[in-house]
Amino acid sequence: MTRIAIELVPRECQELVRELEIVKDFFPAIDMINIPDLLRYDMRSWEGCAQAKPYFRQVIPHIRAIDIDPQQPLPMADFLVENGIREVLVITGDPPQDMSRLIYPTTSVELIAKFKKELPHIKVYAGIDQYRTSIRSEYDYLRRKEYAGADGFFTQPFFDFRLLEIYAELLEEREVFWGVSPVTSDRSFRYWEAKNHAVFPKQFQPTQEWNQNFARQVLDYVRRIDSNIYFMPIRTDIQKYLAGIFPGQSE
Template sequence: MTTRIAIELVPRTREALELELQQIQQNFPHITAINIPDLLRFDIRSWEGCAIARQWFPQTIAHIRAIDMHPYNPLHMIDYLRAHEIGEVLVIAGDPPQNHERVIYPSTSVDIIRKFKREAPEIKVYAAIDPYRNSFRVERDYIRHKLDVGADGFFTQPFFDLRLMEMYGDQLQGQTVFWGVSPVTSEKSRFYWETRNNAIFPRSFAPTLEWNQQFARQALEFVRRSGFDIYFMPIKTDILKYLNGVLVE
């Protein structure tokens, strides 16, 4: 089975997003899917970014923030997803907005996965895996709960340690999983990941482009060997420079 390789692109502006999409399509034929986060500080919502991305990539994955979804009303973006042939979504819990005037709801990711499978069963719904928020056993049980309500697969938080990936991979055999890899090229960025997300870095970690490219190649080898998928999330790193050292085939 061919490994799917996706990349997460932040939709800062339409022009910037279109430029990145063109560059990726022209330079990296192994990338076949675009993953668009839903960031409230930007005007473009995730599903709108996916509609733009579909001009270059037929496979796009929209993020859906559970806390933005009314627990009883129909999912408001379903018609948009269908109209633009966006057939995959990732449901995440969502962080509360800094603007307190924005309405949020007590909906959980489990609630919204269940709503998607009921209201739009043709759409493939991914759930999130966060190896840092809970103990391994608690996260494993949460994964099982998401499968029970209909999750079709998973996207993980970025990993930085291959040993931790292998431990989770042993429990996820047979599931559709996009493993996250994100370059961290400064001590400030590492501090952010450790303090904000409780991320775990190996002793060998170095905040250099070379270390991150080497780890990304190792992660890609792991997912190909294990029958999984992967997505790259180069938040503050030059995309072309980073990927040229990863997708070297």
């Protein structure tokens, strides 16, 4: 059965609760919340998931590997257990702009193994960055994460359906959440191309309508192949964006 998630940014508690209420009240097809760990905000991802728990049973915090001292117990372990958070997404994490913040040379592979050792009941997802290197190299990296204990994967957002189909064939029978994110300005388009090396089709348009049509296409596809999807509405009115993907559910 297809699971549908949305990624909500934990800017501050009141705003997060407002967005949770919108999703819960108007879009019942969405059954999971995943929350990134962004250093520019005070709320950590697992704290945001605790806020989301009264609204959604399934919540997934992002855990940054470079923030974790491999020689010490997982610092959020007790919090996860006490708040009934049973799934996490392990990512490497970008270095902080403020280099006075302590980071470690911990890799995603090492952190996945650490979770499996210290919290074996936790389901661990790992990231797939289809723009990082070649398809072959990314697949080999995925296999190393599986060997460390990864139970499933979250991709970077896709914008080209043909590339998604290639990865879906390659990752057949694995649990994957396929990412979709709206890009509705030339500035955002240039960011995704320049910083993340994203691939866009020739017919791409930075409009709400194009992005909603693409999201519906991906949603229909993952339902056909019995896979999963997550939406990442960056700098977008989530109610307007989701209303174009789930028509009739936003009234």
